[in-house]
Amino acid sequence: MAVRTPRQIGEDVWKTRIEKVNAELVTLTYGSVVAQLCKDFTNDYIQVNEQLDKMGYNIGIRLIEDILARTNSERCRSFKDTAEMISKVGFKIFLNITPAILNWSQDNKQFSLIFDDNPLSDFVELPDDGKAINELWYSNILCGVLRGALEMVQLQVEAKFVSDVLRGDDTTEMRVTLIRVLEDEMPVGDE
Amino acid sequence: MPSAIRLLALMGRENNPLYVRSFDPTLSTEDDQKTDLRYHFLAHIALDVFAARLPTKSADSDFGLLFVQDGIAIYGWMTNTGVKIILGFSSGEVIGSEIRSIFRAIHFAYISLVCNAFYDVDERQPITSRKFDISVRRIVEAWNGTTPPAARSVSVLPGSPKPATPVENVVMSYSDSRTATPVAQTTVS
Numbered sequence: 001m002a003v004r005t006p007r008q009i010g011e012d013v014w015k016t017r018i019e020k021v022n023a024e025l026v027t028l029t030y031g032s033v034v035a036q037l038c039k040d041f042t043n044d045y046i047q048v049n050e051q052l053d054k055m056g057y058n059i060g061i062r063l064i065e066d067i068l069a070r071t072n073s074e075r076c077r078s079f080k081d082t083a084e085m086i087s088k089v090g091f092k093i094f095l096n097i098t099p100a101i102l103n104w105s106q107d108n109k110q111f112s113l114i115f116d117d118n119p120l121s122d123f124v125e126l127p128d129d130g131k132a133i134n135e136l137w138y139s140n141i142l143c144g145v146l147r148g149a150l151e152m153v154q155l156q157v158e159a160k161f162v163s164d165v166l167r168g169d170d171t172t173e174m175r176v177t178l179i180r181v182l183e184d185e186m187p188v189g190d191e
Numbered sequence: 192m193p194s195a196i197r198l199l200a201l202m203g204r205e206n207n208p209l210y211v212r213s214f215d216p217t218l219s220t221e222d223d224q225k226t227d228l229r230y231h232f233l234a235h236i237a238l239d240v241f242a243a244r245l246p247t248k249s250a251d252s253d254f255g256l257l258f259v260q261d262g263i264a265i266y267g268w269m270t271n272t273g274v275k276i277i278l279g280f281s282s283g284e285v286i287g288s289e290i291r292s293i294f295r296a297i298h299f300a301y302i303s304l305v306c307n308a309f310y311d312v313d314e315r316q317p318i319t320s321r322k323f324d325i326s327v328r329r330i331v332e333a334w335n336g337t338t339p340p341a342a343r344s345v346s347v348l349p350g351s352p353k354p355a356t357p358v359e360n361v362v363m364s365y366s367d368s369r370t371a372t373p374v375a376q377t378t379v380s
Contacts, residue, residue, distance in 0.1 A: 024306070031308025038309075123306035125322045 006084040009071050010092035017070055018093050027122045034138060038127070045135035052137075056144020064149040067093065079178050080104075082155065083111050086146065086176075095119050099174075112162075115139075115172040126166050133168065137161040146176060154182040195335040196293075197263055198279030199327060200234035201301065203315065204272065208234065210318045214331055229261075230279070237265050237277045245269075253291055268294040274301065293334060300326040 004012070034052065041047040071089055076082045083101045091097050091113075099113040120139045126132040137143075143159040150157045156179045163169035201210040213230040240257040248254070254267035257277075268276040268291075276297050278290070304323040305312050318324075 028306060028308065031306075035308040123303050123308075125307050125309065125320055127309045128319065128321075 006073075006081075006088035007098075009073060010089040010098070013070050013089070014093050014096060023119055023122070027119060030120050030141070031124060038132075038136075043127070043129065043131065045132055049135075049137050049140045052140035053144035053147070056141035056146075057148035058144075059141070060145040060148020060150075061152050062148075063094070063145065064152045067149070068153075076153075079108055079111075079155075082150070083113075083176070087113060090149070109178040111176055113174045113176065115174070118165075118172055121164075121166055121172075124166055133166075137164060138166050139164070139172070143174060146174075151182070154184065156180050156182055194264075194280045194282060194285050196278060196331045197281050198230045198233060198265070198277065199297070199331055200230070200237070200275075200277040200279075201297075201318065202234065202238060202275040202277065204274060205315065206238050206275075207315050208317060209274070210323075210327075212327075214335065233260060233263065233265060233279055234277050236260065237267055238275065240265075241267055241269060241275055253287075253294065255287070266290055266294075268298070270298060270301075276301075293330060296330045297327055300330065 033055075034048070037048045037051055038045070041051070067090060070093070073085065073089065076085060087098050087101055091099055097115065097117050097119065099115045101111050102114055103112040104110065118139055120142070124138060126136060126138065137160075140161065143161065146159040147157055158177045158179055160175055161173065162175050163171055163173045165172050196214055199210070199212050199214070200208065203209045208231065211227065211231050211234055213227055237257050241254060244254060248269075252269050252271065254269060257265045257267045259265070262282050263279040264282070266278045266280065268278075270276070276294055278293065278297075300323055303326070304310055304318065304320055307320070307322075310320065
């Protein structure tokens with residue numbers, strides 16, 4: 001079989017192997033999760049960001065199994081391949097968006113995902129308390145998802161949002177940094 | 192004279208004012224408070240008409256022309272959840288289908304507002320959302336500013352051909368409303 005590009009894989013899987021769900025359902029569910037977190041933590045948005053990231057992490061470490069099984073994709077050869085897979089396959093099949101990959105760092109260990117369209121934040125307007133707009137990363141769950149998913153394929157990354165249209169920025173941008181490639185570690189005393 | 196929107200009001204289920212704005216270009220901001228009072232008054236009169244017509248009303252949410260007062264024709268629309276949208280037009284003819292499309296666009300703007308998880312739907316407080324304010328202002332300004340006069344002052348003479356209705360200016364589809372931009376291409380800031 002010919003080698004397929006990530007875009008083709010993403011399109012293909014999205015069309016044939018994904019059960020679709022109403023977008024408003026997702027948006028409203030995620031919205032009420034975030035709103036509830038804000039209430040529970042009495043608007044301590046730093047905490048809320050952290051919780052969202054943790055939730056995302058727990059999603060990510062499971063989701064990666066699913067995505068690899070569905071796509072039968074090969075191991076990525078470089079971090080650039082990984083970025084392509086994240087955007088064209090990962091985001092494509094779960095959210096039907098393909099964020100643009102831009103701003104590579106010199107050492108090819110950092111890139112940005114630019115979200116033109118973010119289904120999670122439809123309808124959303126951050127609380128007008130003067131704090132949320134500076135502290136809350138509304139879609140922070142996505143950072144956790146990436147972190148969790150990549151960790152399961154031996155890539156330790158840091159992912160964080162650096163701008164969000166909800167805060168009045170021009171773009172929604174997530175910065176992903178490769179920290180190190182984890183080795184398959186032998187359990188202690190198992191030699 | 193072409194008809195323009197002079198008043199837009201949203202009243203909640205309990206007849207509490209959610210959003211009342213006047214669009215009166217002749218009055219400076221200093222006078223806003225005063226005019227607001229006058230328009231508040233009109234909006235509240237409309238509530239009585241809603242209440243009176245409700246028993247005979249079927250599923251349709253269009254209440255049509257409610258009354259005319261001080262040269263302003265008040266039209267009403269009530270959603271199934273009891274939110275009333277009230278529009279006041281200055282003198283001039285407007286056709287029903289055009290009005291309906293504005294009501295629908297405003298209704299969708301309201302839907303987008305309540306779909307925001309941070310908006311408290313139980314709230315009896317007036318709407319403070321900037322996003323909602325911007326989107327309804329855009330709808331109103333698209334109507335007041337860019338509608339060709341020929342289409343606005345629709346002649347009611349029998350036999351005269353109907354001008355092309357500028358519905359595209361205000362109609363929003365549901366999916367469009369999610370991006371909070373009405374289809375109006377000409378953005379009036």
